Amino acid sequence: MPLVEIEDLRVSFSQYGGQIDAVRGISFSVNEGESLGIVGESGSGKSVSCSALLRLLPATATVSAKSIKLDGIDVLKAGKEDLARLRGRSAAMIFQDPMTAFDPVFTIGHQIAETIQSHRKVSKREALAEAEQLLLRVEIKNARDILDYYPHQLSGGMLQRAMIAMALSCRPKVLIADEPTTALDVTIQAQILQLIKKVQAEFGMALIMITHDLGVIAETVDRVLVMYGGEVMEEGPVQQIFDAPQHAYTKALLASLNTSFEPSRGDDTATAPALELRGLAKAYRIKRRKGLFTTYGDFHAVRPVDIVLPRNKIVGLVGESGSGKTTTGMMAMRLTDPSAGQILVDGTDISSLGAEELKSFRRRMQIVFQDSYSALDPMMTLTQIIAEPLHIHGVGTAREQTEKALGWLERVGLPRSFGNRYAHELSGGQRQRVAIARALILGPSVLVADEPTSALDVTVKAQIIGLLKELQAEMGLSILFISHDLSTVKSLTDSVVVMYRGRVVEEAPTERIFSDPQHPYTRALLDAIPATNPRDKRERTFVAAEQLEAATPRYTVIQTGLAPNATPQLITIAPGHRVEAIVTT
Amino acid sequence: MIGYILRRLVSVAVTFIIVSLIIFFMMHAIPGGPFDANDMPVSQAVRDKMMANLGLDQPLWVQYTRYMWGVLHFDFGVPYQSPGETVTQLLSRAWVPSLVLGGLGVLIGAPLGILLGMAAALNRNTWIDYLASTVATLGLTIPVFVTSMLLILVFAVWLNWLPASGWGKPERWILPITAYALIPLATYARYTRSAMLDTLNKQFVTVLRAKGLSERRIVFQHVLRNSAIPLVTVFLPMFIGTATGSIFVEAMFRVPGLGAYFVSSIEGRDYPLEMALMLMITFMYCIAYLLSDIVYALINPRIRFGGQP
Numbered sequence: 001m002p003l004v005e006i007e008d009l010r011v012s013f014s015q016y017g018g019q020i021d022a023v024r025g026i027s028f029s030v031n032e033g034e035s036l037g038i039v040g041e042s043g044s045g046k047s048v049s050c051s052a053l054l055r056l057l058p059a060t061a062t063v064s065a066k067s068i069k070l071d072g073i074d075v076l077k078a079g080k081e082d083l084a085r086l087r088g089r090s091a092a093m094i095f096q097d098p099m100t101a102f103d104p105v106f107t108i109g110h111q112i113a114e115t116i117q118s119h120r121k122v123s124k125r126e127a128l129a130e131a132e133q134l135l136l137r138v139e140i141k142n143a144r145d146i147l148d149y150y151p152h153q154l155s156g157g158m159l160q161r162a163m164i165a166m167a168l169s170c171r172p173k174v175l176i177a178d179e180p181t182t183a184l185d186v187t188i189q190a191q192i193l194q195l196i197k198k199v200q201a202e203f204g205m206a207l208i209m210i211t212h213d214l215g216v217i218a219e220t221v222d223r224v225l226v227m228y229g230g231e232v233m234e235e236g237p238v239q240q241i242f243d244a245p246q247h248a249y250t251k252a253l254l255a256s257l258n259t260s261f262e263p264s265r266g267d268d269t270a271t272a273p274a275l276e277l278r279g280l281a282k283a284y285r286i287k288r289r290k291g292l293f294t295t296y297g298d299f300h301a302v303r304p305v306d307i308v309l310p311r312n313k314i315v316g317l318v319g320e321s322g323s324g325k326t327t328t329g330m331m332a333m334r335l336t337d338p339s340a341g342q343i344l345v346d347g348t349d350i351s352s353l354g355a356e357e358l359k360s361f362r363r364r365m366q367i368v369f370q371d372s373y374s375a376l377d378p379m380m381t382l383t384q385i386i387a388e389p390l391h392i393h394g395v396g397t398a399r400e401q402t403e404k405a406l407g408w409l410e411r412v413g414l415p416r417s418f419g420n421r422y423a424h425e426l427s428g429g430q431r432q433r434v435a436i437a438r439a440l441i442l443g444p445s446v447l448v449a450d451e452p453t454s455a456l457d458v459t460v461k462a463q464i465i466g467l468l469k470e471l472q473a474e475m476g477l478s479i480l481f482i483s484h485d486l487s488t489v490k491s492l493t494d495s496v497v498v499m500y501r502g503r504v505v506e507e508a509p510t511e512r513i514f515s516d517p518q519h520p521y522t523r524a525l526l527d528a529i530p531a532t533n534p535r536d537k538r539e540r541t542f543v544a545a546e547q548l549e550a551a552t553p554r555y556t557v558i559q560t561g562l563a564p565n566a567t568p569q570l571i572t573i574a575p576g577h578r579v580e581a582i583v584t585t
Numbered sequence: 586m587i588g589y590i591l592r593r594l595v596s597v598a599v600t601f602i603i604v605s606l607i608i609f610f611m612m613h614a615i616p617g618g619p620f621d622a623n624d625m626p627v628s629q630a631v632r633d634k635m636m637a638n639l640g641l642d643q644p645l646w647v648q649y650t651r652y653m654w655g656v657l658h659f660d661f662g663v664p665y666q667s668p669g670e671t672v673t674q675l676l677s678r679a680w681v682p683s684l685v686l687g688g689l690g691v692l693i694g695a696p697l698g699i700l701l702g703m704a705a706a707l708n709r710n711t712w713i714d715y716l717a718s719t720v721a722t723l724g725l726t727i728p729v730f731v732t733s734m735l736l737i738l739v740f741a742v743w744l745n746w747l748p749a750s751g752w753g754k755p756e757r758w759i760l761p762i763t764a765y766a767l768i769p770l771a772t773y774a775r776y777t778r779s780a781m782l783d784t785l786n787k788q789f790v791t792v793l794r795a796k797g798l799s800e801r802r803i804v805f806q807h808v809l810r811n812s813a814i815p816l817v818t819v820f821l822p823m824f825i826g827t828a829t830g831s832i833f834v835e836a837m838f839r840v841p842g843l844g845a846y847f848v849s850s851i852e853g854r855d856y857p858l859e860m861a862l863m864l865m866i867t868f869m870y871c872i873a874y875l876l877s878d879i880v881y882a883l884i885n886p887r888i889r890f891g892g893q894p
Contacts, residue, residue, distance in 0.1 A: 088796045089797065115796045
């Protein structure tokens with residue numbers, strides 16, 4: 001008998017203005033020890049189906065099914081006792097954002113121990129001892145200390161490990177992982193995925209992996225369910241789905257995974273770069289309080305960096321959260337004031353311009369943000385939003401502004417009839433198109449794009465990248481594209497700058513970064529990219545931060561022609577290829 | 586933590602001085618004085634003598650310094666309107682009914698309000714929620730003198746169960762305290778409901794359910810504690826603020842409390858009494874905010890252990 005058996009599951013939500021069918025009659029089963037992947041974009045019903053399995057849906061949801069059985073229990077009829085057995089013991093769940101998944105006012109140890117105690121009669125002391133063992137099994141080294149930590153004191157990766165430990169605490173028969181790595185950095189994602197596979201084998205559990213990312217699927221599961229619009233499009237062994245996809249949606253998903261290098265066609269003959277950052281740095285003052293006295297220290301968000309954005313080119317700025325990439329982008333736009341350094345736009349330093357002069361410069365530089373929802377004013381129509389820059393800079397009459405805005409709507413692939421709509425009526429991808437139209441309507445020469453595709457579904461992501469590429473060629477734009485993910489920039493950028501802990505550690509043409517990475521951090525980033533085919537999945541060894549520092553590349557005086565220097569510095573090793581390294585004799 | 590409390594105490598002292606300055610000079614900025622001609626028909630010479638006796642002929646800053654010097658020694662002066670006693674004596678006499686009224690009102694109203702708010706949040710969009718919201722909205726929107734009159738009409742006039750006004754015997758307390766308790770009840774119910782709903786919608790509550798914890802444990806251990814964090818900053822100051830009683834309720838039920846003196850001291854330019862009342866309230870609010878900040882830090886680990894350890 002299968003562990004999980006779902007037949008003709010339907011879920012609908014009652015909302016103002018009627019019913020929304022989130023899941024329309026899906027069936028699947030999971031056997032003991034099996035790994036099933038459910039892949040689909042947001043709104044496809046993949047999370048809802050699994051929440052229904054544990055009866056975690058809100059009261060507004062109506063659930064019906066021919067049968068939902070988990071571990072032999074009829075889920076829909078389960079009483080209090082059965083429900084407590086289902087949740088935690090038959091199935092355990094890990095969630096997308098570990099930062100919000102823990103109760104902030106209790107320690108990690110308390111939260112794992114209470115899970116154990118709610119299922120078995122053990123003392124608090126025993127439960128805590130068990131929690132420590134579990135933390136060790138998810139490769140947390142200082143497990144005993146971590147027990148006493150509060151959630152806000154740990155990083156996202158650590159919290160997700162603790163979350164897995166908590167899920168394991170009652171030896172569940174199936175582990176449901178709902179986008180467990182989407183909120184994490186790429187390098188951490190690879191570690192967590194490997195950990196999930198490891199504990200699955202150790203504890204002999206079944207696994208249901210819910211994700212929008214085919215790479216995650218390729219790395220972790222045996223069998224795949226492709227969902228779209230609340231229905232199952234396709235089901236089969238993972239290799240078959242990757243090699244011989246049947247459904248058009250599956251094919252589109254796979255196409256977005258396999259990208260190739262496409263350098264931009266722009267000419268490089270112009271002498272002055274569109275944007276040049278010279279020794280740009282940002283330090284924040286932090287207060288340290290000691291009794292009645294306050295002392296100050298500096299936190300260096302960005303150490304002095306030099307970045308050149310040539311005219312007509314796209315440069316990727318890649319790094320994990322906290323690497324300083326967004327701060328650098330914000331400083332380049334003068335949205336954050338730099339502590340030191342120069343920002344040269346078409347050869348003019350704008351780092352010390354006053355408000356008036358800066359305003360006219362803003363016409364040449366625009367920005368697109370990650371969260372398109374909060375970046376668009378909810379009270380304005382799309383036409384008003386797109387035309388606003390024209391209004392601010394006093395370009396044309398009101399009628400001309402509206403006409404131009406409508407024209408731009410079409411140019412970014414939206415119908416003119418959308419002009420009177422509001423931002424909340426659009427999907428994430430459509431909103432990002434509006435944000436792009438607003439940024440480009442003034443005809444800037446430089447565009448800073450801060451993770452514009454991170455919040456989007458894979459297929460939509462590919463469309464937005466395509467749009468940016470197209471507009472870049474048409475308008476002769478120079479784009480600084482900020483991303484945490486090397487695979488995103490692969491098909492878009494001409495060169496890549498890798499940032500790590502506020503420093504630039506490597507810089508090279510995109511193809512060279514992928515084929516010949518020099519810095520250990522760049523290599524770690526590349527290695528962490530999930531396989532694009534289950535055939536290519538492999539065991540990974542991860543390097544700790546200290547090991548990264550120790551593995552800084554070394555070059556000899558003869559190779560570089562520079563004086564020996566024990567402090568790491570950026571060294572040019574090939575045309576356009578710089579790497580942070582130590583020069584030895 | 587101790588450093589934090591010390592720093593806060595310093596800021597309380599500074600606040601106290603600034604507020605006392607503002608009150609003192611605003612009080613004297615109002616035209617007129619305690620012995621104005623139409624109130625007291627005496628000759629100019631007598632009036633000058635009386636002013637000199639009370640030190641009112643001195644420059645303002647001298648008066649302020651003298652008064653505050655007295656305050657430091659717990660000497661709040663002699664009220665002009667009843668020169669037979671000191672301000673301290675008058676306050677300790679008149680404060681008792683106000684404290685009983687306000688204190689019992691809050692002690693009864695606040696827990697009931699919190700329970701009502703919890704019941705509403707846990708039974709969202711059911712009749713319990715609608716009832717609780719109605720009670721809370723009515724309690725907040727109907728002025729307390731209207732509810733007082735209704736209470737008197739129903740329980741004293743129609744049913745004749747309870748005396749309409751006065752103080753002294755405990756049965757006379759019931760109506761004013763009921764009228765007064767409705768204010769904290771309504772306010773606390775609304776705040777509690779929204780704070781609880783906020784917490785119930787958090788992701789970690791779903792996680793707690795998925796772990797198989799009982800609903801009771803989720804609500805009473807996790808949700809309650811998290812909801813309490815935003816609530817303490819509102820509740821404690823409100824608690825102390827309302828504990829000083831209500832001018833309106835005291836007037837409606839003819840309770841011989843502090844309320845009347847707030848009005849009469851300003852009207853009669855009774856500077857020492859007015860100053861004492863204001864300083865008392867300022868002091869209590871300062872302490873209330875200090876306490877609520879300390880409690881806030883105690884129940885919120887994000888404040889207790891800022892950032893990385």
